[in-house]
Amino acid sequence: MNWSERISPTVNAIPPSGIRRFFDIVADMKGVISLGVGEPDFVTPWHIRESCVYGLQQGYTAYTSNHGLLELRQEIAQRFQHEYGVTYDPRSEALITVGVSEALDLALRAILNPGDEVLIPEPCYVSYTACVLLAGGTPVTVPTTMDNEFRVTTAQLEALVTPRTKALLIGYPNNPTGAIMPKDELEAVAAFAEKHDLIVISDEIYGDLTYSGKHTCFSSLPGMRERTILLNGFSKAYAMTGWRIGYALANPVFIAAMTKIHQYTMLCAPITAQVAAIEALKNGQCNMQKMVDEYNRRRRIMVDGFNKIGLKCFEPKGAFYIFPSIKETGLTSLQFAEELLTQEKVALVPGDAFGASGEGFVRCSYASSTANLTEALERIGRFVKRYL
Amino acid sequence: MIELLELLEKDPTLTVEQLAVMLGKPQAEIAAEIKRLETEKIIVKFQAVVNWEKAGVDRVTAIIDVKITPQREVGFDAIAERIYRFPEVRSLYLMSGAFDLMVMVEGKNLKEVSRFVSTKLSTIEGVVSTTTHFMLKMYKESGVILDDKEDDRRLVVSP
Ligand SMILES: Cc1ncc(COP(=O)(O)O)c(C=O)c1O
Numbered sequence: 188m189n190w191s192e193r194i195s196p197t198v199n200a201i202p203p204s205g206i207r208r209f210f211d212i213v214a215d216m217k218g219v220i221s222l223g224v225g226e227p228d229f230v231t232p233w234h235i236r237e238s239c240v241y242g243l244q245q246g247y248t249a250y251t252s253n254h255g256l257l258e259l260r261q262e263i264a265q266r267f268q269h270e271y272g273v274t275y276d277p278r279s280e281a282l283i284t285v286g287v288s289e290a291l292d293l294a295l296r297a298i299l300n301p302g303d304e305v306l307i308p309e310p311c312y313v314s315y316t317a318c319v320l321l322a323g324g325t326p327v328t329v330p331t332t333m334d335n336e337f338r339v340t341t342a343q344l345e346a347l348v349t350p351r352t353k354a355l356l357i358g359y360p361n362n363p364t365g366a367i368m369p370k371d372e373l374e375a376v377a378a379f380a381e382k383h384d385l386i387v388i389s390d391e392i393y394g395d396l397t398y399s400g401k402h403t404c405f406s407s408l409p410g411m412r413e414r415t416i417l418l419n420g421f422s423k424a425y426a427m428t429g430w431r432i433g434y435a436l437a438n439p440v441f442i443a444a445m446t447k448i449h450q451y452t453m454l455c456a457p458i459t460a461q462v463a464a465i466e467a468l469k470n471g472q473c474n475m476q477k478m479v480d481e482y483n484r485r486r487r488i489m490v491d492g493f494n495k496i497g498l499k500c501f502e503p504k505g506a507f508y509i510f511p512s513i514k515e516t517g518l519t520s521l522q523f524a525e526e527l528l529t530q531e532k533v534a535l536v537p538g539d540a541f542g543a544s545g546e547g548f549v550r551c552s553y554a555s556s557t558a559n560l561t562e563a564l565e566r567i568g569r570f571v572k573r574y575l
Numbered sequence: 576m577i578e579l580l581e582l583l584e585k586d587p588t589l590t591v592e593q594l595a596v597m598l599g600k601p602q603a604e605i606a607a608e609i610k611r612l613e614t615e616k617i618i619v620k621f622q623a624v625v626n627w628e629k630a631g632v633d634r635v636t637a638i639i640d641v642k643i644t645p646q647r648e649v650g651f652d653a654i655a656e657r658i659y660r661f662p663e664v665r666s667l668y669l670m671s672g673a674f675d676l677m678v679m680v681e682g683k684n685l686k687e688v689s690r691f692v693s694t695k696l697s698t699i700e701g702v703v704s705t706t707t708h709f710m711l712k713m714y715k716e717s718g719v720i721l722d723d724k725e726d727d728r729r730l731v732v733s734p
Contacts (some may be wrong), residue, residue: 210732225733230725313734480578484597491596534731
């Protein structure tokens, strides 16, 4: 029996994740310094963990409403009002999800018809194209370049928009490049979305991790609130990846449609984590700022390090990644990553794992201790010398 | 300046070069600033936090609550000075509440510490009473958890 024939063609058509492949090589090596990790090295701040323990003692072990705990939605709405001046009704315009991962899936499944195209600036987070495919849509990737610091331009978008384009999926600050979009350039994107009447899905999970100026929330731009599905979560800024809490903010029609899928597939996000997320929003700003400051210092170490090594890279302004070009070594991204791992035991992620336009680059995460980063930079420097 | 102080408080081994990169400032500026902070005694001392128990060295630490009669003109300060001048005294704080001074004393063994309390500390003029608490176990010192079991539990590579 050929069981793989029984698998849905949509699933079969999705290529295996480039990261997964690399993970299998790294997994059982010893003495490796990993710059390949896409999550904070900080453990969730204690007050958040402690509040979860207290919640469990109080018996918070049941389902919540499909939308999530109202108090959490209220805290989120309040935060967006305060930070970005965008108003969302916590009752009808917010949905708590199992990470941004689920929120992204819901958003795409709620809006896509077979054949609908979704514009996705690339390099991008690995799930974007796969989730569009799983939702029956057609991902149309929009390659961005290092020359423009991996910001997407309306010219690049205009070149690929068609009458079938239904949505634009953006994620800034960006994983894997660390790029951000300044406000004026986001305004141009907003005008583009308006002109072509597109829905914008904006994944702002790294929004709080912005190191120069303040993050611009896409739905805070004039006219954008109604056509934007805003995704955010607790994984990165609060160091809560394993808790699996994210959320979507959007107009009531989108939220109702997403909730319909969520209620039948997920029912609700875990209550223990929702309780902890409330504590994170209520009392976590100070700890978060400390982590942001620490990432910022490490970011400077990385930029300085790669400049000294002689690999071209632009200065990332957000998230916790740096994305140097390795073209001058004459190696492909995968060769670079594999050789670096065997020769010097430093793990990073080949850029093409984030789409074809990531070829020629590698993603280094600086969610690691200063000592680790310094040692890794030294090893990378030694390695690169053999090729330049 | 506050960020520089916070960094040095956490890790005094950071070099001027490293600090300059981390703070995005010229090395000369950082060097001058550290010098100033030291001259002005804002940075009092660069010191290591040692786990003596692990080093196999026996030491006894006691915290002693001391009640005193404040003196005219100098208040608590004169008595405090008479106490903190003893090298056995590791820390000394003026406290609000049920007693006045909290003295932390270190010695090789119980006997040594008790002798210090009975012969030196309690005999100082103006000391009304002392209550000695011996420390049994140190969990956290200067913001550092001594036996931290929170290892990095992340996958080596993740999206
Ligand atoms: C850009 C981006 N979006 C979404 C996610 C998924 O986040 P969550 O943990 O909230 O599902 C990640 C995680 O790496 C990410 O980098």
